[in-house]
Amino acid sequence: GESVGLHLPTLSVQEGDNSIINCAYSNSASDYFIWYKQESGKGPQFIIDIRSNMDKRQGQRVTVLLNKTVKHLSLQIAATQPGDSAVYFCAENGGAGGTSYGKLTFGQGTILTVHP
Amino acid sequence: DAGITQSPRHKVTETGTPVTLRCHQTENHRYMYWYRQDPGHGLRLIHYSYGVKDTDKGEVSDGYSVSRSKTEDFLLTLESATSSQTSVYFCAVSPTDNEQFFGPGTRLTVL
Structure with missing residues (x-):
């Protein structure tokens, strides 16, 4: 999962595997969440969003899960491809x-x- | 891509000089934002705008000013650049104060 500091968490997977990226958010008042993808040298790209009245939302090959009880957000990428590296x-x-x-x-x- | 362009894309300047970065959008979105991105700090909000001539400070606004005289343009000015302002600057726009769409970024180096 993500954390404050100089070293970013890393996840290495094989092509075709499913990936799960985690995020712990801090503000219990937050009611809207977004996942972005950023490739080297480019601006962040919107992937998927979710509101706090939902627990799960699916897009194309991606799913976002929200657990408000523990303030946790996850992004699941199905059948991960080399182009997903970011x-x-x-x-x-x-x-x-x-x-x-x-x-x-x-x-x-x-x-x-x-x-x- | 929400029609966002940033200029210049790269700039090298000297300490103490003024610098203005421009963000231009073609979609007439109401909300615009300036961020800086640094290793270890992620994306941090500098200033934002919620309409023409309506702007406010973000998390790291010291040393920066902004102006928005028309919907499509949001300018970020460093009045007197310092080495600590070396960074990658991103502009973002939002039509609905929810999802934000980012521009390609400006890499600024202050020597």
Whole structure:
């Protein structure tokens, strides 16, 4: 899972395996969460989001799971491909409403390496 | 890609000089954000805008100012660049104050 510090967590998998990337978020008031993928030299790319009234949401080859009890978020990637190699970030909104204006707090990221 | 461009993409400057980075979007989204990304710190919010001429400070706003005179452009200015501002700067936009879409980034080096 993600943590604050100089060294990012890493996950190495073989092509075709399923990957699970974890994230512990900090703010119990957060009600919106996003996963981003960032390839080297590029900006973060939106993957999937989930609201706090849901426990699970599926996209194309990706699933996000939310456990509000323990403030944990996970991203599952099915049949991982070499093109999935990147840094993955989770982000939380700290609670909507008021003057939040969509501000997000990002985790440190996890490096996913997929071996052919 | 939400039609986001950033300019310049790379810049090298000297300590004490002013620097302005530009973010341009083509989708007329209301919300715009400036982040910096550094090893060990992830993405940190510098300033954000919730409309034309409506801006506010983020987590790491010291040494930075912003302006948004029209919907499509959000400018980030370093009044007097310092070496600690060497970083990769990302602009993001959001139509609904939920999901944010990022630009390609500007790599700034302050010597």
